[in-house]
Amino acid sequence: MESFPNIVAIAGGECTSFARAARRGIIRRMHITPDTVEQVRAAVRPQRLLETAVSLVEIPSPTRDAGRAADRLAQILSADGFDVARPVAGWPAAPAVAARLRASAAGRTIQFDGHLDTVHLPFVPPRVEAGVLYGSGASDMKGGIAAMVEAARALRDARLLTAGGILITAHDLHESPWGDGSQVEGLIDEGFLGDGVLLPEYVCDRLPVAGRGLAILEAVFRRSGAPMHEVQGGIDQPNVIVAGAQAIRRLGELDRRLAHRSHPMAGRESMFVGQAAGGEIYNQSPTEFRLAGTRRWLAGARFDDVRAECQQLLDAVAAETGTTAEMKLTFVRDAFELDRGHALVAAFHAACQGAMGRTLPEGGKPFVDDGNSFIARGRVPAITHGPDAKGAHTLHEAVPVDELVRVAVVYALTAMAFCEG
Numbered sequence: 330m331e332s333f334p335n336i337v338a339i340a341g342g343e344c345t346s347f348a349r350a351a352r353r354g355i356i357r358r359m360h361i362t363p364d365t366v367e368q369v370r371a372a373v374r375p376q377r378l379l380e381t382a383v384s385l386v387e388i389p390s391p392t393r394d395a396g397r398a399a400d401r402l403a404q405i406l407s408a409d410g411f412d413v414a415r416p417v418a419g420w421p422a423a424p425a426v427a428a429r430l431r432a433s434a435a436g437r438t439i440q441f442d443g444h445l446d447t448v449h450l451p452f453v454p455p456r457v458e459a460g461v462l463y464g465s466g467a468s469d470m471k472g473g474i475a476a477m478v479e480a481a482r483a484l485r486d487a488r489l490l491t492a493g494g495i496l497i498t499a500h501d502l503h504e505s506p507w508g509d510g511s512q513v514e515g516l517i518d519e520g521f522l523g524d525g526v527l528l529p530e531y532v533c534d535r536l537p538v539a540g541r542g543l544a545i546l547e548a549v550f551r552r553s554g555a556p557m558h559e560v561q562g563g564i565d566q567p568n569v570i571v572a573g574a575q576a577i578r579r580l581g582e583l584d585r586r587l588a589h590r591s592h593p594m595a596g597r598e599s600m601f602v603g604q605a606a607g608g609e610i611y612n613q614s615p616t617e618f619r620l621a622g623t624r625r626w627l628a629g630a631r632f633d634d635v636r637a638e639c640q641q642l643l644d645a646v647a648a649e650t651g652t653t654a655e656m657k658l659t660f661v662r663d664a665f666e667l668d669r670g671h672a673l674v675a676a677f678h679a680a681c682q683g684a685m686g687r688t689l690p691e692g693g694k695p696f697v698d699d700g701n702s703f704i705a706r707g708r709v710p711a712i713t714h715g716p717d718a719k720g721a722h723t724l725h726e727a728v729p730v731d732e733l734v735r736v737a738v739v740y741a742l743t744a745m746a747f748c749e750g
Contacts, residue, residue, distance in 0.1 A: 436493025473529025
């Protein structure tokens with residue numbers, strides 16, 4: 330998942346989905362009383378949660394190599410008495426983890442989902458200082474996985490889940506550009522899917538109700554022949570740097586047109602160029618120019634149309650400059666808009682009210698994560714909510730243990746309200 334600044338778009342005043350649910354009586358039917366909250370708090374064991382988090386963080390698990398971390402999580406869950414499966418989900422190098430907790434009565438299934446892989450940075454071992462957990466993956470998102478596991482344990486130990494069930498899933502292939510999100514898609518396609526999903530990424534200040542899709546653009550302009558000095562014929566060759574400059578200018582023009590497609594919370598569509606390179610020396614005619622960037626779109630746009638638009642733009646530049654253009658537009662996640670009238674949203678608001686004494690404002694999700702996939706591919710609501718963690722995608726990941734405990738309580742209360750509602 331990408332890092333982002335602490336910016337939130339609020340829909341003004343009282344949280345609108347919570348207000349609608351309250352008016353319809355949904356919140357009152359969710360049975361989250363002060364006594365229930367205290368029972369959950371008493372059942373969550375902070376030391377057990379922390380030990381689980383440390384046990385996961387201490388295993389390096391860069392994307393495409395999260396197998397040992399998945400094995401560790403499966404061992405932890407099996408030792409705790411959960412029914413554990415290891416679906417391959419298209420990635421035999423690191424089979425996913427799926428565990429279930431079932432209540433005695435019928436009801437909805439809530440899914441807690443997390444990724445075990447981390448970005449490709451030097452490994453930082455876990456340590457705990459002054460109530461804060463540090464280490465690779467502590468923020469993104471092994472701490473959150475430990476919190477969701479503790480939520481399920483608490484409900485089981487206190488026998489507070491009286492209907493429905495919990496599905497815990499964890500997987501590899503999340504972090505781009507090394508991963509492509511295909512393992513979570515494989516889990517969805519194989520039926521490891523709840524009626525609603527919670528994901529403990531490090532968003533804690535809002536209920537993300539809309540978010541943009543993302544694709545990574547990579548383009549190469551080429552000319553035939555070999556590199557040559559400008560005075561030995563290089564100046565007469567098709568200029569790939571001119572082609573690249575024209576492409577960057579036109580992609581900028583596209584971005585300005587896209588700015589008119591906007592959502593009050595998710596933000597606007599965009600075309601961004603963040604890398605450009607060509608040439609080995611100032612007076613040599615190179616044969617290649619490369620650029621890379623991102624294309625983001627809103628719900629309702631089609632990826633095929635996005636790809637065709639970029640391809641047409643680059644092909645036109647190539648034709649005008651006597652070069653060739655090769656484009657790779659890698660789909661990362663699709664755009665989404667959450668159904669704010671869904672029971673999962675009402676349950677989450679009720680849980681936040683019970684655990685924190687307040688609901689969260691509605692806002693946009695400025696990055697993409699696996700919640701996008703659950704909504705777009707699985708056709709189920711998914712809410713991203715995790716600890717107030719810092720340093721994701723850096724060597725300085727840090728998450729307060731109290732925040733992990735808070736997340737465990739919110740997840741447990743959400744599960745009770747949603748599964749039994």
